[in-house]
Amino acid sequence: MAEMAIFYDSSKCTACKGCQVACKQWNQLPSPLTADKFEYTKSYQSPLETNPDTWVIMTFDEVDQDIGVEWNFMRRACFHCTDAACLQACPVGAISKRDNGAVVIDSEKCIGCQYCTNACPFDIPKWKEADNKTRKCWLCQDRLANGRQPACVTTCPTGALTFGERTEMVATAKTALDEAKAKGFNDAEVYGVDELDGMHVLFLAHRGLEAHGLIRDPKVPDMIELWQLLKPLGGAAFAAVIGGLGISYLTGIGYKREETDESEEVQK
Amino acid sequence: MQYIQRHGKHARTVHWFHTISCISLFITGLFLYVPAFAGALSVDTLQVGRLVHRIAAAIFIGIPLIGILVKPSATAHKLKEYVTPWTSEDKEFMKKFLKYMFSPKTTHMPKQGRVKSGQKLADGAIIIFSILIAISGAFMWINVSPALDVDFSQGLMRSMYFLHDGSMIVLGVLLIAHIFLGGGIFQPYRGSWRLMFGNGKVSVADAKYHWGFWADEEIKSGKNVTEE
Ligand code: SF4
Ligand code: SF4
Numbered sequence: 001m002a003e004m005a006i007f008y009d010s011s012k013c014t015a016c017k018g019c020q021v022a023c024k025q026w027n028q029l030p031s032p033l034t035a036d037k038f039e040y041t042k043s044y045q046s047p048l049e050t051n052p053d054t055w056v057i058m059t060f061d062e063v064d065q066d067i068g069v070e071w072n073f074m075r076r077a078c079f080h081c082t083d084a085a086c087l088q089a090c091p092v093g094a095i096s097k098r099d100n101g102a103v104v105i106d107s108e109k110c111i112g113c114q115y116c117t118n119a120c121p122f123d124i125p126k127w128k129e130a131d132n133k134t135r136k137c138w139l140c141q142d143r144l145a146n147g148r149q150p151a152c153v154t155t156c157p158t159g160a161l162t163f164g165e166r167t168e169m170v171a172t173a174k175t176a177l178d179e180a181k182a183k184g185f186n187d188a189e190v191y192g193v194d195e196l197d198g199m200h201v202l203f204l205a206h207r208g209l210e211a212h213g214l215i216r217d218p219k220v221p222d223m224i225e226l227w228q229l230l231k232p233l234g235g236a237a238f239a240a241v242i243g244g245l246g247i248s249y250l251t252g253i254g255y256k257r258e259e260t261d262e263s264e265e266v267q268k
Numbered sequence: 269m270q271y272i273q274r275h276g277k278h279a280r281t282v283h284w285f286h287t288i289s290c291i292s293l294f295i296t297g298l299f300l301y302v303p304a305f306a307g308a309l310s311v312d313t314l315q316v317g318r319l320v321h322r323i324a325a326a327i328f329i330g331i332p333l334i335g336i337l338v339k340p341s342a343t344a345h346k347l348k349e350y351v352t353p354w355t356s357e358d359k360e361f362m363k364k365f366l367k368y369m370f371s372p373k374t375t376h377m378p379k380q381g382r383v384k385s386g387q388k389l390a391d392g393a394i395i396i397f398s399i400l401i402a403i404s405g406a407f408m409w410i411n412v413s414p415a416l417d418v419d420f421s422q423g424l425m426r427s428m429y430f431l432h433d434g435s436m437i438v439l440g441v442l443l444i445a446h447i448f449l450g451g452g453i454f455q456p457y458r459g460s461w462r463l464m465f466g467n468g469k470v471s472v473a474d475a476k477y478h479w480g481f482w483a484d485e486e487i488k489s490g491k492n493v494t495e496e
Contacts, residue, residue, distance in 0.1 A: 089429075092306040092314060111314050113300070114412055118425040129414045223426035227433060231301065234437040241441045245448045248369045252455035255372050257477060 003101040004144065004200065005166040005192075006153060008075045009176050011185065011206035013160035015044065015058045015073040019152035023077075026140065026151035029053040050076060052128035055137040056152055061213055072205075074212040075152075075161075078103065078124045078137040079192060080200035085220040088228050089119035101166060101200035102139035110134055121196075121218045139200065169202050176204045187211070196220070272475050272483065273492040275468035283464045285331045290443060292324035297436060322409060329402045349383050350392060357481075358385035372456045379480030394442055401435035404428040469494070 024031065030053055032038055041048050045060040056077035063070045084103045087095040094109035095116060105116075105125065112132035117125045125136040140150035148154070153163040162172060173190045180188035187208035192199035195218055205212040275283075296317040299305050306314065336343045357378040365386050368375040383391070407428040411420050420428075447453070452460045456477075463470055472493070475483035486492055 091300040091303070092311075093303060109311060111311055111318070112412070113318075115429065118411075118422045118429070120422075123422060127412075221423075221426055223423070223430050227426065227430040230430070230433045230437060231303075234301070234433070234440070237437055237441055238444070241444050244369075245445065245453075248448070249453060249455075251370050252372045255455035257456065 001099045003099075003166040004139075004163065005080075005101065005169040006139075006150060006201045007162045007164075007169040007172050007176075007203075008201065009160050009162075009173075009204045009206075010073055010212055011176070011180050011183075011188075011204060012158050013058075013073045013075070014158055015060060015071065016157065017058050018155045018157060019075065019161060020054070020056055020058055022151040022155035023056045023137070024054065026143070027055065027138075029055065044071075050124060050126055050136070052126045052133075052135045055135070059213055061211065063211075072207050072211045072213070074205070074214065075201075075203075076124075076213075077152075077201070078139075079122060079196070080137075080139055081195075082197035082199070083220055084196070085119040085121055085224050086116035086125055088220065089115040089224055091115060098139075098141065100139070100144060102141060102144075103200075104138045104141060105134060105136060107131075107133050107135070119221065119224045121215065121221060166198070166200065166202075173202045173204055180204060180206045269496055270472040271469040271494050271496055272472060272486045273468055273494065274463050274470045274475070277468070280464055280468050282331055282335060285327055287464075289324040289327040289331075292320055293328060294436075294440065294443065296321040296324070301433065301436070325402070325405055325409070328398075329406075349381075350388050352381070354385065355381075358388075361385045362389075368456075369454070372454070380478065380482070382479055382482040384479065390442055390446070393438065397435040397438045397442075400431055401439060404432040404435065408432060 023029070039047060043060055043062065045058065047054055047057060050057055056075060059074045059076050061072040061074070063072065080101055080103045082097075082101070084095070084097065087097060087103060091113060092109055092111055094106045094111070095103060096106065097103055110133045112127060112134060114127045114134060116134055117123070117127055125134045127134045140148075140152075143150060149163045153161040162169065164172075170193050173193065177188055177190050185206040188204065188206045189209050191203040191205055191209055191214050192201055203212075203214065205214055209216050299309060299314055299317040309317070357380060360378040361380060362385055364375055364377060368377055407420060407425065410416050410418050411425055411428075449457050450460055450464070452458045459474070460470075460478075462468075470478075472483065472487065475486070
């Protein structure tokens with residue numbers, strides 16, 4: 001199957017949060033059922049962060065301008081990175097990369113260790129205490145398998161979200177960039193084409209990456225890479241010490257203490 | 269035959285606890301360290317492994333802490349054995365150690381005190397890396413304990429994962445070497461397992477071979493020498 005991608009165009013987004021709701025509805029992600037469980041965020045951004053039952057949120061970067069408040073919207077969810085830190089960190093192989101590019105957590109295999117939540121450079125996966133599992137966007141694999149688009153894309157009323165083969169989405173993003181620049185958005189940038197070896201959610205940030213809260217040049221954290229290096233290193237160290245001691249044992253076969261060469265005197 | 273009491277009941281009991289906790293920690297830790305193990309085991313088995321790992325960790329950390337609290341002066345006395353100045357015999361021991369390991373039949377080792385110089389280095393490393401693995405493990409445990417509701421930063425936790433696994437490798441290598449020597453698999457150390465898993469006594473001949481200076485002192489005082 002070809003690699004697929006979502007393209008999000010911030011210049012077309014009105015932050016209606018239709019995608020946020022559609023995701024919860026399709027994936028059966030409950031909201032708090034008691035009124036006092038709703039956090040008051042003092043912002044249109046609600047909740048402030050993704051959580052185990054909210055896999056996509058719209059972020060509202062509110063900037064005070066002379067004309068009033070100006071918003072820079074952004075879609076915050078898993079980026080489905082090719083070089084995925086979460087996948088490297090998972091000790092039980094619960095996270096896999098699908099042929100279509102999606103990075104998916106298998107709930108059946110997840111043990112809730114939260115290594116992935118600490119490894120992700122974007123702090124996306126979130127752990128759920130109730131079932132001791134970590135959860136995040138899975139790029140609607142059930143819908144894709146049946147020839148449908150992700151729920152968030154289907155519901156977007158303004159065309160800010162589109163979905164298709166990744167090569168096509170890259171071309172669409174580049175065209176959108178040219179259009180944004182032509183409209184006077186000189187800081188406009190495309191995100192996700194090359195970052196982390198290519199993401200499967202691409203972006204046009206029409207006021208620039210920082211204005212929309214995107215991390216420039218994200219990397220798999222050095223400490224995660226070093227940590228993963230310890231696995232082969234540790235294996236080599238154990239093999240070397242067991243091999244070395246095995247040789248030592250072989251050289252000692254037939255050893256009798258009284259026959260030990262006593263000719264070497266201690267050098268004082 | 270004459271014997272010297274090298275380890276008392278207290279030391280041997282602590283060693284038993286540490287043997288069981290270390291081996292449990294090592295095996296259950298490997299569940300998550302070796303991807304092939306993790307892939308082969310069911311989620312339930314892995315969860316039991318995580319629980320056993322924590323219980324064993326509590327014993328591993330708790331036993332020495334209790335020892336320090338109950339007998340602080342004895343702990344200080346034990347630690348002092350490690351910070352003695354290095355004698356010419358100690359230096360000689362270290363120089364010859366590798367040759368000894370691969371050619372025990374032709375290597376005569378110099379006399380040693382109660383703690384061999386090689387053991388001083390190995391035990392020093394064990395103490396340092398045990399503290400590191402305990403601290404990093406405690407952070408990892410607290411971080412996933414809902415009851416404590418603590419949210420450490422991602423950067424801190426990434427460092428703790430690295431520290432925990434790195435310390436495990438150093439301790440694992442030292443543990444394998446310790447079993448080889450202390451367990452008496454290495455021919456010149458034959459029978460030394462009895463020091464911790466038996467009655468804690470060493471024959472005078474063995475004591476003179478391994479810890480000559482210490483054996484001389486013990487024979488002179490006669491306090492711990494028995495005839496059997
Ligand atoms: S954004 Fe985070 S959770 Fe998603 S694939 Fe990348 S590293 Fe994994
Ligand atoms: S929480 Fe689950 S998915 Fe994340 S690293 Fe642990 S086992 Fe893997």
